[in-house]
Amino acid sequence: MSVLIVGSIALDTVKTPVEEHTDQLGGSASYAALGASFFSPVKLVGVVGDDFPQSEFAFWKERKIDAAGVQRVPGKTFRWSGEYAWDMNTRETKSVALNVFEHFRPTLPPSYRATDFVLLANIAPALQSHVLDQMEKPRFVVADTMDLWIETARADLDALLPRVDLLILNDSEAREMTKETSLIKAGKRIRAAGPTYVAIKKGEHGALLFGEDEFFSCGAYPLEDIHDPTGAGDTFAGGMAGYLAATSGELGFPAFRRAMIYGSVLASFNVEAFSLERLRTLTRKEIDERYQIFRSMSQFEVVA
Amino acid sequence: MSVLIVGSIALDTVKTPVEEHTDQLGGSASYAALGASFFSPVKLVGVVGDDFPQSEFAFWKERKIDAAGVQRVPGKTFRWSGEYAWDMNTRETKSVALNVFEHFRPTLPPSYRATDFVLLANIAPALQSHVLDQMEKPRFVVADTMDLWIETARADLDALLPRVDLLILNDSEAREMTKETSLIKAGKRIRAAGPTYVAIKKGEHGALLFGEDEFFSCGAYPLEDIHDPTGAGDTFAGGMAGYLAATSGELGFPAFRRAMIYGSVLASFNVEAFSLERLRTLTRKEIDERYQIFRSMSQFEVVA
Numbered sequence: 001m002s003v004l005i006v007g008s009i010a011l012d013t014v015k016t017p018v019e020e021h022t023d024q025l026g027g028s029a030s031y032a033a034l035g036a037s038f039f040s041p042v043k044l045v046g047v048v049g050d051d052f053p054q055s056e057f058a059f060w061k062e063r064k065i066d067a068a069g070v071q072r073v074p075g076k077t078f079r080w081s082g083e084y085a086w087d088m089n090t091r092e093t094k095s096v097a098l099n100v101f102e103h104f105r106p107t108l109p110p111s112y113r114a115t116d117f118v119l120l121a122n123i124a125p126a127l128q129s130h131v132l133d134q135m136e137k138p139r140f141v142v143a144d145t146m147d148l149w150i151e152t153a154r155a156d157l158d159a160l161l162p163r164v165d166l167l168i169l170n171d172s173e174a175r176e177m178t179k180e181t182s183l184i185k186a187g188k189r190i191r192a193a194g195p196t197y198v199a200i201k202k203g204e205h206g207a208l209l210f211g212e213d214e215f216f217s218c219g220a221y222p223l224e225d226i227h228d229p230t231g232a233g234d235t236f237a238g239g240m241a242g243y244l245a246a247t248s249g250e251l252g253f254p255a256f257r258r259a260m261i262y263g264s265v266l267a268s269f270n271v272e273a274f275s276l277e278r279l280r281t282l283t284r285k286e287i288d289e290r291y292q293i294f295r296s297m298s299q300f301e302v303v304a
Numbered sequence: 305m306s307v308l309i310v311g312s313i314a315l316d317t318v319k320t321p322v323e324e325h326t327d328q329l330g331g332s333a334s335y336a337a338l339g340a341s342f343f344s345p346v347k348l349v350g351v352v353g354d355d356f357p358q359s360e361f362a363f364w365k366e367r368k369i370d371a372a373g374v375q376r377v378p379g380k381t382f383r384w385s386g387e388y389a390w391d392m393n394t395r396e397t398k399s400v401a402l403n404v405f406e407h408f409r410p411t412l413p414p415s416y417r418a419t420d421f422v423l424l425a426n427i428a429p430a431l432q433s434h435v436l437d438q439m440e441k442p443r444f445v446v447a448d449t450m451d452l453w454i455e456t457a458r459a460d461l462d463a464l465l466p467r468v469d470l471l472i473l474n475d476s477e478a479r480e481m482t483k484e485t486s487l488i489k490a491g492k493r494i495r496a497a498g499p500t501y502v503a504i505k506k507g508e509h510g511a512l513l514f515g516e517d518e519f520f521s522c523g524a525y526p527l528e529d530i531h532d533p534t535g536a537g538d539t540f541a542g543g544m545a546g547y548l549a550a551t552s553g554e555l556g557f558p559a560f561r562r563a564m565i566y567g568s569v570l571a572s573f574n575v576e577a578f579s580l581e582r583l584r585t586l587t588r589k590e591i592d593e594r595y596q597i598f599r600s601m602s603q604f605e606v607v608a
Contacts, residue, residue: 219521
């Protein structure tokens, strides 16, 4: 089953304590679409400028990512630049140039409107709602969000939440949204605001999943070296949504557990290289092997 | 199989944003011994003053905690006082009065010396080594430590490490000890310094276990309300050591995984009430029930 993905498409300049790379493919939709494409065909929605490399469209085609919904408009592509601190956990945004993204108003091609699965990757919640408004009757809606929207577009976000089946956000965002210190309380409160499922990402500490009287907790895949954390959360969301779309016949809690592990696995590969470089050459076989290692690291036996 | 436990025995005064309790039983050995006692008989080593309540000796006896190694000496019992911040994650030590603990030199009763299992709960590493010196041939040695010893008694700690089979410490201590940001690198480096196994506690984020080419990661049991985090790490160590002593025939990695879950379960009960109050009434049945819930929260299926 296809998954429609809308979000930002950017050219990123990222600096870490050891490397710097300029104008690499980035943006929430780029990471999410590639993450999802390992499991399901993707219909991508976004906007790029006339400076955007045509080679990326060729790559998307090869990956079965339908880019009919990616508008190319006159002007420059959205650019973001950030720098990571020595611990790779904190980053500073050095510059943002919205460019063609500033007036982006996603319009779905007619061929997209009947898609059953939707991932509203991280963009303004008003745009996320605008995409849903154009859809016929999506069966399952995943949304990602960020601190910026919690702080500056809270009413739009609150209006979106009842339309969302699975909300994905990180730990600090969950605390900010609910004013709860306990992530357990925060997850439950966010569920009460609309989403049937809530996934809270905790970076190197893994992720939590909240459902109706159901709870799942997983660690992160252990990595010794992280080269570029950019897009890890978007890749996680893409992997999770892509896997769920692929198992669309079965949307019970066991499928959500597996989806969260796949999201974590995808994110762990993503941070091993700059930009999307690791994901470009990744194979489903490598993903499944890491899933099995993940499982062997997390299992323990029943006791009497 | 019995487990010998040495550490501090204190009377704690603890303040949280909502409660304050004075002169409650505390200290690393008190928490560890009670935690271990759910699985194995305990031989306790420590020192108390003439103000220490006799009722605690009666309680230990009831719990099959042998207190022959607890010296009662003239003077006051070690006192510690601390206050937790609103998030219950950070605490400030308000006062420390070592009292009889200042000149504590643990001496093992002859009946203790042949014990196979040892838990060196958190005290100065020179004292931990001094206990090992008096033992015949311990089969398995668990040690806990803290930032204070990493900062002020590093040579003593380094001398102890090759004598330790399982070292338990928390995430910030592991980073401080190794100067590594990555906990994965830190765990491996600590193993290289001596201990066959290293357990890194991450508080609300769970724990990691490192063995020879083996790795285990678990979350923390999800709690909405934490009443007093004091002693959670000591209880974790006690539960882990007590469970391992109980399964002494089998010291493979699967047993360590289960031990870590039992340690986490014990710690999760401990923080539900002040001091040792929750552990005093806890039953093995409640522990095993929570173990099973823990398991159901952590499991996910094999995929093709």
